[in-house]
Amino acid sequence: MKYKFFFMMIVLWVLVYIGKPYLAIQAVELTLSNVYQMFLIIPPIFILLGLLDVWVPRQTMARFLGEGSGIKGIVLSFVAGAMAAGPLYGAFPAAAVFLKKQVSFRNVFIFIGAWSTVKVPMFLFEWQSLGWRFAITRLCLNIAGILLIAWVLDTLLKPEDRRWIRQQADDLCM
Amino acid sequence: MEYVFYIAAFLFLGISFTKDKGKTMQALGKAWTTFRTILPQLLGILLFTGMVLSITNSEVISRIIGQQSGWLGTLGAAVIGSLTLIPGFVALPMCALLLRNGAGYMQIGAFVSTLMMVGVVTFPMEKLYLGTKTAAIRNGLAFLFSLLVAVIIGWVHR
Incomplete structure (x- = not known):
């Protein structure tokens, strides 16, 4: 239901x-x-995701963010998440498009992590309202924490979980 | 600044449309499908958030995580942050107010961190995309991590 x-x-x-x-x-x-x-x-973000899905070929995304994209892939996923706006629930449809384009699971989790808690405009606002000490401490911890959480999740995922999530991503953004 | 995403969306839509009408319509179709997929959850989330914001003002919250509430207050703050879904531009000024009224930095750190990283209300939506197990582990790890953030935030402000 x-x-x-x-x-x-x-x-x-x-x-x-x-x-x-x-x-x-x-x-x-x-x-x-x-x-x-x-x-x-939400509407413009979804339109941009639709355009990304239609125009950017799978190989391109896979090369920049897929398995073996290394440190560049990590940084790129992080920056993409940090530049996004909107609440956490916007990150999941975006992650689905990424998964469909063969972005690695680790990078998708980094993207979701950065989207959830490291946003550029929000950081400045946090600095202003709660002070630089608060904002900078949290930023540094978040960078480490997001990578750690992504690594743990990636390690814990079983092959059947990966298949299910990729399949679900395909089905949800037809 | 508020409309930056609309500007970007229309700009790219325009470029896309001049290059390939069919693909553009396909992209719009996908955007609509995504919206329709999350709509049932989204409506629930909006109603829930509105009610929570109405019931919990800064007075109620400061009673729970206020002065000297210590470890229990930190845990309480982390739980409140996980359960609520307040936009950052509302939450951060509220936190600043709470701090002025004597809330501790450790508690505020726990609240801000779980508010952004842990989503109990959005869990049904997350489950749809990641599956129950992965979504549960992600939220669990984010919760534990937020407690660590709280302790360190408290430590740097001691």
Whole structure:
């Protein structure tokens, strides 16, 4: 049931509305502002992903980011993730296009990691709101942590997991 | 600056269209398919996030992770960060406010790190792409890593 989570949320909203109406009304406003933010980023990102999928040949992506792309592939995946915008859930459709183009699993995990927590505009904002000591400490740790997490995930993945994920990527972005 | 992605998308769409109409339509079709794939989860996520933001203001959060909340507060902050999905431009000023009101750096470090890296609400979507096992391991590792980040952030601010 694809909409299970959505309907659960509707039930939650109704319950909150019965219990504390003002919280539900406030939530409507907040949701609308979230929807606006979502529409600012998600549609163009998906269009760019569609274009990437159609125009960039598999061999090109594989050469730059595939198995054996080495340190250059790592840096490139990291930079690609860090330059992206938008919430974490945008990273997965992007990762699917990468997987379809034979990007290595390690590089896909580096990309997801960088997307989640190292973003250039967010870094500047973090510096401004929480101070340079906070922002720089977190950046340095994140670079190491993202590589480590990607390496562990890549090591733990079994051949059948890899097949399943690649197949799923093919199916999801037809 | 806000529209930079739209500008880029339209620019590349234009170039693509002059080169090959068919391929451009194909790309738009793929974009639409991707959007439709995540739409059910996305709607749930938007409703959940709106409600969580409505219920938890900085007062509620600072009660949990406020002054002297120590290790338990750090763990609490990490859990709250994992459960919530707040855009960074809302979360970071809120954290700055919390710090001024006496929250500890270690707790804020845990919150910021899990907020960005761990996604319980987005888990159904992540599962769709990576499978349950891989998604669970990724989130678990990110959670543990965030605790380490919190300790070190606390240490550099001691």
